[in-house]
Amino acid sequence: GSDNGFLLLIATFSLGDARPSRCNRGWHQFGTHCFRFEETLRSWTEAERHCQSLGGHLASVHSWKESRFLETLTVGSPLTWIGGNDGGRWSWTDGSGFNYHEWAQGEPNNYNGVREPCIQMNIGEKHRWNDEVCQLLVGFKLIVACRP
Ligand SMILES: [Ca+2]
Numbered sequence: 001g002s003d004n005g006f007l008l009l010i011a012t013f014s015l016g017d018a019r020p021s022r023c024n025r026g027w028h029q030f031g032t033h034c035f036r037f038e039e040t041l042r043s044w045t046e047a048e049r050h051c052q053s054l055g056g057h058l059a060s061v062h063s064w065k066e067s068r069f070l071e072t073l074t075v076g077s078p079l080t081w082i083g084g085n086d087g088g089r090w091s092w093t094d095g096s097g098f099n100y101h102e103w104a105q106g107e108p109n110n111y112n113g114v115r116e117p118c119i120q121m122n123i124g125e126k127h128r129w130n131d132e133v134c135q136l137l138v139g140f141k142l143i144v145a146c147r148p
Helices: 002-014 044-053 064-073
Strands: 028-030 033-038 080-086 090-092 118-123 128-132 141-146
Touching: 028 064, 033 064, 044 080, 064 118, 080 128
Parallel strands: 080 141
Antiparallel strands: 028 033, 033 141, 080 090, 080 118, 118 128
16 A cells, blocks of 8 residues: 555665665666566557556566566566567667567577567576567566656
8 A cells, every 4th residue: 555655665765775766656676767567468569558658668678687677577477578579670669779688499480480579578497588479468468667
């Protein structure tokens, strides 16, 4: 409830953290971005549209550390959409450079010859990435990233 949020804020200051969080309640900061994990059933396209309605995009990933942070955010590590999209070459919906990846072994593979232009994370024991059909709905979750 809101009381808990208030107490948490007090605790942050009483611990002497000189840098107040720039993220709104319910969002988690990594670097200069705020992230939020939502457990909802959406296609990748619907997920990205939802993120934009919140002022952000599906998360882009640029380092091992950032990837581990996002993995922690996805409690229980369900299959989760991130913002990678293949429009001839891979890019992120937030416009940042596609300079990092954690493909699972054999991915991206456009499985069975079907175009798979969207990325889901938390595939397999190592929680890597898979290219997937964007329209899939069941069991998929999303991470929202928003620039402050
Ligand atoms: Ca695939």
